[in-house]
Amino acid sequence: MTDLTNLTVAQIRDGHRAGDFSAVEVAEAFNANVADAKALNAFIVETPEHAIEAAKAADADRAAGTLKPLSGVPIGMKDLFCTKGVQTTAASHMLEGFVPRYESTVSQKLWDAGAGMLGKLNLDQFAMGSSNETSYFGNVISPWRRKDGGNAALAPGGSSGGSSAAIAARLCPAATGTDTGGSIRQPAAFTGITGIKPTYGRCSRWGIVAFASSLDQAGPMARDVRDCAIMLENMAGFDPKDATSLDLPVPRWEDALSSDLKGKTVGIPKEYRLDGIDPDIDAMWDAGIAMLKDAGADVVEVSLPHTRYALPAYYIIAPAEASSNLARYDGVRYGLRDLPQGAGLQEMYAATRAEGFGAEVKRRIMIGTYVLSAGFYDAYYTQAQKVRTLIARDFEAAFASCDVILAPTAPSAAFGLGEKAADPLAMYLNDVFAVPASLAGLPAMSVPAALNREGLPLGLQIIGKAFDEQGVLNAGLAIEERAGFTARAEKWW
């Protein structure tokens, strides 16, 4: 029998439906891989029993002829989604031991669709980071290694690094991610998998621990484009509990997948050609352009003139919102409380927050508090909002002459753990290509396209018009079919 953990979501779904294997067999196979992969530190909590329960229900549904869209598919859940009865930490000490009495809308939709949960996936603390090194529960280690023979531990990307590592290592066929400024796309690129951030508002934010509300958006991470479409269909949808939720029907993305791009135009943003960038990145980008032409698309150059201001604007807006969103972690009602002997309320706040938040979270809370302060607000926050508007207009103008935009996902392949941890600015630069689409709320996807000279995966990013996930998925599929990316990390763990 084939190794069930090598199957994609679509293959598991279809094989289970056809009776090739039972859902319990699938869940057991993935549970075994999870149990065998402690060295990757991809999970904060493992929930094999949840996966088995869902699998039993899936097998019963098959017998009864009442199969659901994700029956028999076990997945990983980023530990930013609140899960009823299962510890939810956002990878912080602050929420260690916190067990929600409610289920996030997105995870509930997935369970309702028949999926099972293998566990809660590690991430950067409060989703703040690009390498997974800010997790209170230790960094995730990428299953990938450079082919130089050295055994340097590499970053799986972040913040959805547990999700990316787990999928790349076949610990789960798909997982949820969240993307605030690249947190789905960059880790997908670093680990040779696929991930899509849909249009802002497609997936409900209700029950997801908030980082930056105007940017946070959930999306799927999986091995291929089809699996992303299947997962997204079961995550998206209007939610009256989220005031920013899009009140639109959920398209049948999987049914409409097509890699025929005749009549489509692909824009290549000239401002994304950075001086001194890794030549492997440029080569991959050029290869991607050729692939889309081969799929029938026309290619035009487009201009996104305010790109260079995107990263500074992002690092004002996101911390500003975070500084306020994270004020609720005060030690009063739940989570960590540090009450020194004889301390009053203010001392309790200070002690709890000093103890509960990691360095990167504190850095962003301080940046955010500073940019919102009286006297600085206009110079920073107001200015950043103006930049955000200009960036959105850049995209609108560009989309007047193209249907999707093609660019690299990240400026480099995965770096070694610790290599950038001491230099926050170098770390922030990782998101230079990802952040503009986040600021504009646009759907964007990363698809594995090549290996660099070190043997590490590189991802191409496709950015689409608002609500046009289909255009993004289709262009992604055209690349996927042509790139023939079949490389996978060799098991060392």
Add this chain to the structure above:
Amino acid sequence: MSDYRIKGETGEWEVVIGLEVHAQVTSNAKLFSGAATAFGAEPNTQVSLVDAAMPGMLPVPNRECVRQAVRTGMAIEARINKWSRFDRKNYFYADLPQGYQISQLYHPLVGEGSLHIEADEKAGIAHGKMIGIERIHVEQDAGKLMHDQHPTMSFVDLNRSGVALMEIVSKPDMRSPAEAGAYLRKLRAILRYVGSCDGNMEEGSMRADVNVSVRRPGEPFGTRTETKNVNSVRFVMQAIEYEARRQVELIESGGAVVQETRLFNPDTGTTRTMRSKEDAHDYRYFPDPDLLPLELDDAFLDECRASLPELPDAKRARYEAAGISAYNAGVLTAEVESARWFDALLDAGAEPKAAANWVTSELFGALNRLGKDISDCPVTPAQAAELLGLVADGTISGSIAKQVFEIMLETGDAPAKIVEEKGLKQTSDTGAIEKVIGEVLAANADKVDQYRGGKEALFGFFVGQTMKAMQGKANPQVVNELLKKALG
């Protein structure tokens, strides 16, 4: 212009007052969550996951709260902003689970409006005095700390956390404690007419932050202080008076007023420093990214406008036009329940002027005596109209009407039935009346002589005697005429 002045040692000072009134919006659910809002519930029984600021919880605006604030704005003829936005006001406190209050700083729901306060000569309030209103915005209330539950810990009750408030900000247009009191009473009346706030200051549904400064008449504004959370009209007036005197004494003794937040002590009628400007929070207001801007369409605004009741000023003008005295019109419109009751009385056919006199004297007097509100009045407007009708058509006299009303209050019976059963119908039977007059004059021959001798004041005596002999049931008009004839 008010001529209210604080007389200091160095001369006279004018007081400048602005009020920020927090009015709890009448709504079954909170501003951004579905939790209930009933007063007096057990602590922490009306708290949703949103109100407790659990991780991942999101606010969703309650349309009814927005509607009530818009209707309130319309009632003070204010500009309604079709585009407004919620902002976060950030600060840490144990009664504020989110660590921020959702409010509206930059783009409030309601813009400038104004309110007409009642003239009061005795209190020095001139006719036609208008108080400007700067804005009304909508915001969340905080929870409540309880310090008396445990020897070393404070408890938090989140029932109020997230309850919708309107903050109604006046311009610094008031010049005396009396004007501030009149403003509060008028505002409260309008809120209650509109139904957007029950105006109950004891339960905390309405409270005021009082801004006070003093200046020499005609000079620019002085430095103001803000006294927080004063919860009755009387206390607001006391706080202003105390604070104005304190500031005058401070300035006259060579000091300067510091811009600060103060607390009012209702037991002593004094204020004290709560925090100074230096300790003021930097609230780091910014647009709440969990919420989209609030956009109101014309259909919504039309519905709000159409649902407004007749407001106190319009009602009062209508009453006066119907011949009711200005004083009575003021009394009848001061409370929405009285006005509604009176309107029902008019609808049942009562003559306005007589009805107004009867309600303000007889009815209010009776209710006062019984310790009842108009809302639990034992007599219905229809019954009262019937009673007034019996007087108007001469079936009973005014004094009999009083007897009938007493019986109505006790039994709840219809007046016509009471008159019938007790035989209280007044008589205009000239034969019967003439007979009684004959007896009265015969029994008082000496007084008749005096009357005829020029002591005309005795006429009332003969009327009284006749009425008494007829147990009040004679038509007074007829008695008068026949007496005049008999005394010729």
